[in-house]
Amino acid sequence: MLPLLAGPSSIYGAGMLELGMSFSMEQLVIDNDIIGMSRFAKKGIKVDDETIAYDAIKEIGAGGDFLGHVTTLMNVDMPSHTKILDRQMYGGWDRDGRRDTADIAHDVVAQALANPPLYPVSDDVLKAIDEIIARKEKELGC
Numbered sequence: 809m810l811p812l813l814a815g816p817s818s819i820y821g822a823g824m825l826e827l828g829m830s831f832s833m834e835q836l837v838i839d840n841d842i843i844g845m846s847r848f849a850k851k852g853i854k855v856d857d858e859t860i861a862y863d864a865i866k867e868i869g870a871g872g873d874f875l876g877h878v879t880t881l882m883n884v885d886m887p888s889h890t891k892i893l894d895r896q897m898y899g900g901w902d903r904d905g906r907r908d909t910a911d912i913a914h915d916v917v918a919q920a921l922a923n924p925p926l927y928p929v930s931d932d933v934l935k936a937i938d939e940i941i942a943r944k945e946k947e948l949g950c
Contacts, residue, residue: 823836834916845890861877861879892912893909
């Protein structure tokens with residue numbers, strides 16, 4: 809979070825382990841989520857009638873339980889927009905197989921590898937590439 813506050817255009821090291829001696833695609837997915845949450849937080853937190861929850865505060869009162877209130881539940885993900893962190897209570901997490909963040913990140917990696925995005929290249933671009941290759945082959949005598 810601290811490097812982000814300095815205003816860089818990119819954050820170095822996502823996915824790296826052992827000071828960059830190895831790389832993990834699962835770690836990249838986790839780091840991407842953390843960077844996304846940090847960028848979102850840097851924008852600031854919206855404070856208005858809905859997010860301040862004044863009516864809920866009046867209803868529950870000092871010392872009351874805000875965690876189970878509908879207002880809290882509606883806004884619990886607001887400050888982070890995480891894609892892989894599991895915020896279930898222990899019972900739900902236990903029922904769902906006790907999968908940790910690394911397990912979820914692995915599923916994201918497996919899905920991405922099984923279904924890579926396709927970026928089709930237009931015929932004009934392919935023709936231009938072929939012309940560049942032909943010109944260079946001629947120059948090099950290939």
